[in-house]
Amino acid sequence: MxxxxxxxxxxxxxxxxxxxxxxxxxxxxxxxxxxxxxxxxxxxxxxKTPDYIKEALVKAVRNDKNFYADSQGVLELREAIAERENKNNVSITPDDVLVTMGISEGIMAVFASLLNPGDEVLLPGPAYPLYIDASKFFGAKFITYKCDENLGWQPDIEDLQAKVSEKTKLIVVINPNNPTGSLYEKSTLKKIVDIAAQFDVPIVSDEIYDQIVYEGETTPLASISDDVTVIGLNGFSKLHLVTGWRMGYIYIKSPDEELKNQIYQTILKYLMFRLSAHTPSQFALAEVLRGEQKxxxxxxxxxxxxxxxxxxxxxxxxxxxxxxxxxxxxxxxxxxxxxxxxxxxxxxxxxxxxxxxxxxxxxxxxxxxxxxxxxxxxxxxxxxxxxxxxxxxxxxxxxxx
Ligand SMILES: Cc1ncc(COP(=O)(O)O)c(C=O)c1O
Structure with missing residues (x-):
């Protein structure tokens, strides 16, 4: 050998x-x-995981929610997610949502579904490393656009513009950002959306820290982007203090209904390999999302x-x-x-x-x-x-x- x-x-x-x-x-x-x-x-x-969140999980287990769920996630949770995003002015329905085992699986599922060897992916520089690793894993080339430390680590729009090309398959935005803690200004996000629209490139928007904000507010990218396709990524690990439950989600919003459905179905095809995300956690988090989250x-x-x-x-x-x-x-x-x-x-x-x-x-x-x-x-x-x-x-x- x-x-x-x-x-x-x-x-x-x-x-x-x-x-x-x-x-x-x-x-x-x-x-x-x-x-x-x-x-x-x-x-x-x-x-610690709040007691009422732990109780919700125990309840789901006791209520026999212990089966394989649908690969796209249980309807109760997808409904609760759509409601949450609707409150943030992101107009999606439960049918636009796919539940994943953390955003980590979401990133792998999106990249697996859309990237071919030789494709280019634009990532913020610096970026959460899984985006770099996942790009390499699927044979794509990652290119980082500058985030400017002198401007509070805001993306440098000129640099981004200069790096988009015919080969660009996706533009990734992480807001609030890991590793810099930067919160992107709405005007900056709008400029990113304009560039994406000009080149007809979908944006992957990772908003896992959207409610962990100390000054200002997060603008969900899909709330200001009616003319581009946005693949939103979010999750429960950090905000709900359930890192070990491995729960996250993907949603797709696009002006092109056919493209949206194709992206959804392709990601779902990938997610079918792993049968489903953890079922009791899905029921528990559906309840938590609809509660007060004190x-x-x-x-x-x-x-x-x-x-x-x-x-x-x-x-x-x-x-x-x-x-x-x-x-x-x-x-x-x-x-x-x-x-x-x-x-x-x-x-x-x-x-x-x-x-x-x-x-x-x-x-x-x-x-x-x-x-x-x-x-x-x-x-x-x-x-x-x-x-x-x-x-x-x-x-x-x-x-x-
Ligand atoms: C920006 C970002 N995206 C995704 C993840 C992955 O989170 P999870 O897989 O727990 O949802 C993390 C974890 O640190 C992160 O910082």
Missing amino acids: KKESFFSKRLQDVSYAIREFVPIAKEVEKTKKVVYLNIGDPLKYDF HVEELVKKLKERRDYVYRRIEEIDGLSAVLPKGAFYIFPKIETKGAWKDDKEFSLKLLKEMGVFVVYGSGFDPTYGKDHFRMVFLPPVEMLEEAMDRIEKFLKKHSG
Whole structure:
């Protein structure tokens, strides 16, 4: 057996930066306490799934909602999702919705359904790494459009315009953004929609953080885009504190009814392979979506305090600077100083090994627009963030210059 040809070529270039250093962190843990700031999972810290959401799941199980569901998702949940999106001025019906096992599966399903080798996908630079990996996996070329740090990480419209071509299959927008925490202005979104309309390219709009916003409001892209096809992605993991349930959804809105149906059916074909998403969770979340979701206010309030703390500390540390995140729970500081590291990857690795602080290197989110940065979550309680920031400060004092 030839080992080189035994394994799938598709996975050769794929690497998910957020979890890449996990084995190293486990080693470091043998000698010191590691502060994990790499994964966007609120449940790894002091956030818990609200009791009423847990109860809804138990109820669904007790009510025998334990069968395989339809591949597009149960009608009750698709109805609740359509209602939610309608309230956001996105006019869709339950028949435009597909329930997925997290947005992660949604991304794979959309890319699997629409991309052919050689296609180009425009991604924000920097971007959530799964978009980069999924593009590579399906043989497409990912091209990042600049998001400008000097403009609060807003997409640079001229750069986007210059990079759209005949080969562009999809434009991806992540708003509020991971990893920068940027909230896109409505006028910027409108310009993106105009470019998409001009080139007749569908937009994939990932809005998983749409209700985790500290200043301003998210504009759902599909609410301002009557003349382009929008494939919306959203989910429950973060807002409803159910990361482990693996629940998300896709919706399609298009001025071209036939195209919309074709996209829907193609994605559904893919989703049929995996039979269905987790059925009890679907019934539980249908109930939750229709309820008051009282926990959200407290969640956002807590996160805002943590954001403010981390931002202030970063601003005070020599050698770091950051844009204040307006949404999500990530901050993307710039490493302003030269030091005992050759690049941001080595910076993060050394920080982990020496200080036990686990952040994700910026070039893992884009080699061009992410370099010389790192991403950290501000999910932990302030005491833990204080410990992490003290260690980062010490590291920079020791090694920079
Ligand atoms: C922008 C973005 N999209 C999608 C996901 C995947 O979320 P899930 O698969 O839990 O819905 C994440 C998770 O961090 C994310 O930040």
